[in-house]
Each structure stands twice: as structure tokens, then as C-alpha cells.
Amino acid sequence: xxxxxxxxxxxxxxxxxxxxxxxxxxxxxxxxxxxxxxxxxxxxxxxxxxxxxxxxxxxxxxxxxxxxxxxxxxxxxxxxxxxxxxxxxxxxxxxxxxxxxxxxxxxxxxxxxxxxxxxxxxxxxxxxxxxxxxxxxxxxxxxxxxxxxxxxxxxxxxxxxxxxxxxxxxxxxxxxxxxxxxxxxxxxxxxxxxxxxxxxxxxxxxxxxxxxxxxxxxxxxxxxxxxx
Numbered sequence: 256x257x258x259x260x261x262x263x264x265x266x267x268x269x270x271x272x273x274x275x276x277x278x279x280x281x282x283x284x285x286x287x288x289x290x291x292x293x294x295x296x297x298x299x300x301x302x303x304x305x306x307x308x309x310x311x312x313x314x315x316x317x318x319x320x321x322x323x324x325x326x327x328x329x330x331x332x333x334x335x336x337x338x339x340x341x342x343x344x345x346x347x348x349x350x351x352x353x354x355x356x357x358x359x360x361x362x363x364x365x366x367x368x369x370x371x372x373x374x375x376x377x378x379x380x381x382x383x384x385x386x387x388x389x390x391x392x393x394x395x396x397x398x399x400x401x402x403x404x405x406x407x408x409x410x411x412x413x414x415x416x417x418x419x420x421x422x423x424x425x426x427x428x429x430x431x432x433x434x435x436x437x438x439x440x441x442x443x444x445x446x447x448x449x450x451x452x453x454x455x456x457x458x459x460x461x462x463x464x465x466x467x468x469x470x471x472x473x474x475x476x477x478x479x480x481x482x483x
Contacts, residue, residue: 282452
């Protein structure tokens with residue numbers, strides 16, 4: 256077997272944002288956002304394009320976008336390169352996903368929370384230990400949420416995750432191992448064989464032979480810019 260690199264935009268979208276990816280994405284998000292506690296019971300994979308409501312405002316194209324069963328939206332990006340202004344782009348996309356929910360004449364009380372999940376193939380927070388970081392809007396001195404969890408930014412520093420396969424002890428770690436190492440594997444590891452969502456992700460990743468010439472060309476261009 257030969258698996259496509261999940262850290263490329265093309266592969267990430269095929270694995271987590273394709274038709275049939277719903278169960279994979281549910282497990283992935285529930286693991287990274289909530290420690291695999293079954294918080295996310297269902298979701299809908301929706302168009303990742305955020306159309307502007309105001310003339311002149313930039314269009315936004317995300318890797319994956321999902322609406323959860325309770326109305327929350329999750330926007331997901333896999334970023335290989337640390338480009339200038341990347342942090343501001345994340346905040347812009349999250350704020351835009353929050354604001355475009357409201358139609359003309361809509362009630363502000365109808366706005367649903369937005370979670371922006373960003374995975375980076377570079378260290379986002381130098382000197383900060385955990386590979387998973389969670390940010391919300393909080394009062395500076397007393398750490399009161401304001402408003403409660405309406406806008407969350409979640410970051411995964413992939414280079415900080417370096418556990419070997421035989422030491423994985425959570426679903427979160429299995430997903431991060433898959434993203435970091437799938438491209439180097441030639442078979443589905445036995446640790447994943449009896450776990451339907453990750454096993455399904457490997458099936459989506461095993462599509463190299465099925466790529467169109469245009470997708471293969473796009474993949475090769477993306478791999479050129481991604482560190483080994």
C-alpha cells in the first residue's frame with residue numbers, strides 16, 4: 256500500500272471532507288476537541304467556502320468545515336508552512352465564520368459558537384510545552400469567559416508530537432500519529448485495524464492510484480513545499 260500524505264491540502268480534504276467522511280470527521284474532532292468523550296454525536300460536512308456578505312471583503316476557502324448537531328461550526332485548516340500573517344488569517348477566518356451566520360434582520364442571539372481547529376507542520380508556540388493548545392475569549396485577570404465559548408481557537412503543533420506507535424495511549428494520539436506518519440507506512444498498523452474511523456481514514460488515504468492527473472500534479476506541487 257501507498258498512502259497519500261495527510262498534511263497536504265488535497266489529502267486532508269479527501270480524508271476528512273469527502274463524501275463518506277462523516278464518521279471519520281466525527282471521531283477526529285471529538286478526539287482532538289473533547290478527548291474522545293462522545294461529545295460530538297453527529298455533524299454535517301458543509302461547503303468550506305465562506306462567501307462575504309459585504310462587497311470588497313475577501314472570499315475564504317477552508318480545508319474542511321462542519322456543522323455540529325448542536326449548531327456549533329468547526330472550521331479546520333492544515334497548514335504546512337509558517338507564512339507571514341498566518342495567525343491573523345486564522346483569527347479572520349474564525350471571526351468571519353461567526354459573523355456570516357446572521358442573515359439581514361437576524362437576531363444576534365441566534366449566533367452559534369465557532370471553533371477554529373488549526374494543525375501546523377511547524378512549531379506555532381515556541382517554548383510552549385503541549386502540542387495541543389486551546390484559546391477562548393477571557394477576562395485578563397479573573398479568567399472569566401466572555402462570551403462563554405462563543406469563539407475558540409485550537410492549535411495542534413504537529414512537530415511536538417513524537418510518540419512512537421507502540422506508546423500511543425489515546426484516540427487523540429492515534430489521530431496525530433496517522434497525520435504525521437501515514438505517508439511513511441506501507442500497511443495499516445495493527446493498532447488501527449480494529450478501530451473503524453481511523454481504519455476508514457487509511458482507506459481514504461490509500462487513493463494514490465485513483466488520483467486524476469490534475470490531482471497528482473497538484474499533490475506533487477504541494478509535496479515540494481512540505482518538509483520531509
